[in-house]
Amino acid sequence: xxxxxxxxxxxxxxxxxxxxxxxxxxxxxxxxxxxxxxxxxxxxxxxxxxxxxxxxxxxxxxxxxxxxxxxxxxxxxxxxxxxxxxxxxxxxxxxxxxxxxxxxxxxxxxxxxxxxxxxxxxxxxxxxxxxxxxxxxxxxxxxxxxxxxxxxxxxxxxxxxxxxxxxxxxxxxxxxxxxxxxxxxxxxxxxxxxxxxxxxxxxxxxxxxxxxxxxxxxxxxxxxxxxxxxxxxxxxxxxxxxxxxxxxxxxxxxxxxxxxxxxxxxxxxxxxxxxxxxxxxxxxxxxxxxxxxxxxxxxxxxxxxxxxxxxxxxxxxxxxxxxxxxxxxxxxxxxxxxxxxxxxxxxxxxxxxxxxxxxxxxxxxxxxxxxxxxxxxxxxxxxxxxxxxxxxxxxxxxxxxxxxxxxxxxxxxxxxxxxxxxxxxxxxxxxxxxxxxxxxxxxxxxxxxxxxxxxxxxxxxxxxxxxxxxxxxxxxxxxxxxxxxxxxxxxxxxxxxxxxxxxxxxxxxx
Numbered sequence: 001x002x003x004x005x006x007x008x009x010x011x012x013x014x015x016x017x018x019x020x021x022x023x024x025x026x027x028x029x030x031x032x033x034x035x036x037x038x039x040x041x042x043x044x045x046x047x048x049x050x051x052x053x054x055x056x057x058x059x060x061x062x063x064x065x066x067x068x069x070x071x072x073x074x075x076x077x078x079x080x081x082x083x084x085x086x087x088x089x090x091x092x093x094x095x096x097x098x099x100x101x102x103x104x105x106x107x108x109x110x111x112x113x114x115x116x117x118x119x120x121x122x123x124x125x126x127x128x129x130x131x132x133x134x135x136x137x138x139x140x141x142x143x144x145x146x147x148x149x150x151x152x153x154x155x156x157x158x159x160x161x162x163x164x165x166x167x168x169x170x171x172x173x174x175x176x177x178x179x180x181x182x183x184x185x186x187x188x189x190x191x192x193x194x195x196x197x198x199x200x201x202x203x204x205x206x207x208x209x210x211x212x213x214x215x216x217x218x219x220x221x222x223x224x225x226x227x228x229x230x231x232x233x234x235x236x237x238x239x240x241x242x243x244x245x246x247x248x249x250x251x252x253x254x255x256x257x258x259x260x261x262x263x264x265x266x267x268x269x270x271x272x273x274x275x276x277x278x279x280x281x282x283x284x285x286x287x288x289x290x291x292x293x294x295x296x297x298x299x300x301x302x303x304x305x306x307x308x309x310x311x312x313x314x315x316x317x318x319x320x321x322x323x324x325x326x327x328x329x330x331x332x333x334x335x336x337x338x339x340x341x342x343x344x345x346x347x348x349x350x351x352x353x354x355x356x357x358x359x360x361x362x363x364x365x366x367x368x369x370x371x372x373x374x375x376x377x378x379x380x381x382x383x384x385x386x387x388x389x390x391x392x393x394x395x396x397x398x399x400x401x402x403x404x405x406x407x408x409x410x411x412x413x414x415x416x417x418x419x420x421x422x423x424x425x426x427x428x429x430x431x432x433x434x435x436x437x438x439x440x441x442x443x444x445x446x447x448x449x450x451x452x453x454x455x456x457x458x459x460x461x462x463x464x465x466x467x468x469x470x471x472x473x474x475x476x477x478x479x480x481x482x483x484x485x486x487x488x489x490x491x492x493x494x495x496x497x498x499x500x501x502x503x504x505x506x507x508x509x510x
Contacts, residue, residue: 001292010446023099026073034203053101099473232279247262249315299364303323304321368382368394389441391435396459
């Protein structure tokens with residue numbers, strides 16, 4: 001789906017949707033949210049990565065760069081198909097406004113295993129053929145992923161480099177034997193991924209039919225404990241014990257005196273180039289099967305990335321190393337055609353990053369909440385934008401607009417209050433209005449800002465692990481008619497959408 005030249009949308013991760021099963025998914029609430037977006041005159045729904053979560057429940061540290069999160073598979077369609085009995089919620093149910101991962105994850109997997117057993121027992125011939133045809137088409141990543149998950153299960157969740165050497169090193173005979181031994185478990189993970197794809201594609205079709213494009217999110221790096229690293233260790237800087245020799249991160253700055261040591265293994269770009277970046281083309285093709293456009297996280301890493309010796313416990317000893325640059329995106333374009341990419345170009349931006357952004361033509365990002373620490377020349381102030389950018393009131397990594405106001409230094413609040421003509425009670429609408437009225441081709445607002453929520457509702461605090469990160473959910477009674485009405489009016493007045501109805505319905509569906 002092609003977006004209008006001037007439009008707007010809302011940032012909300014799938015897991016933050018309402019619903020009875022502990023975490024947001026592709027179920028009925030996802031379609032209700034599409035309807036709400038359409039009623040508000042929006043044209044975009046932006047997600048975070050939809051890959052399986054990793055340590056700290058983060059979607060940015062996944063066991064696969066290709067697979068979909070089992071937690072997003074809705075249970076209602078599985079019941080409708082006759083594969084799953086109506087899910088019986090645990091005693092006390094789940095909290096409505098927060099994901100309790102420690103309870104949700106085992107319960108959802110239990111339901112999916114029951115559905116897989118129901119499929120084996122009751123699926124029609126057409127359903128079995130559909131699964132087989134899909135699996136054949138996705139074999140390039142699916143076969144390694146499903147075997148990896150089966151082996152991880154058999155090893156009690158232990159990382160792949162601790163497995164027996166024949167499995168760790170992918171001995172052909174050992175892998176063949178494992179595929180036979182773990183055929184049932186492989187079949188389960190294949191079934192889950194088929195359900196994910198089927199439901200994701202159905203939601204995309206529904207959203208597009210309502211004039212809503214979906215925007216995905218592609219992390220630049222992969223996790224060490226992942227099917228990707230295990231399947232192609234030659235594409236990463238690993239030693240003979242399969243441990244990274246260098247890892248990803250960011251250098252020290254005023255915000256983080258020791259820097260940020262993310263720990264991801266780094267790509268052997270020379271070896272990827274020798275294959276014309278085929279792995280990346282496959283990854284982007286997969287992303288575009290699930291969304292109309294996608295954001296690439298840490299875009300500056302393609303121009304130059306920060307390399308930290310794995311022996312260093314902090315990021316103090318790293319160095320900048322040139323990335324693949326334009327050659328990567330030229331290769332992907334040759335394979336797939338024009339790329340609908342948004343570049344996350346935040347942080348330390350040097351001349352080489354600017355040159356790469358200009359060479360690709362990808363729109364970069366502007367954050368209004370970061371605009372008030374300097375003077376009128378700050379690049380994030382709306383009057384300094386050019387059309388080829390996407391402006392946010394904030395992202396999943398930032399505080400909400402109301403939370404920002406409450407914690408910002410006094411001089412930044414004074415500047416923002418003067419520039420936006422606002423105060424604590426309406427700073428969220430002032431930021432949204434300023435973004436919408438700017439020349440940026442796209443404006444996106446976290447749902448938390450549309451609802452005027454404070455810092456208790458932020459999605460993530462970078463550099464920290466565990467709760468409350470990634471746990472936030474909204475409920476329909478938090479929405480009411482007024483936020484949608486005002487958002488629709490701002491959207492229409494700024495030329496980003498149709499004239500909205502003055503009275504939007506209150507959605508109370510699950």
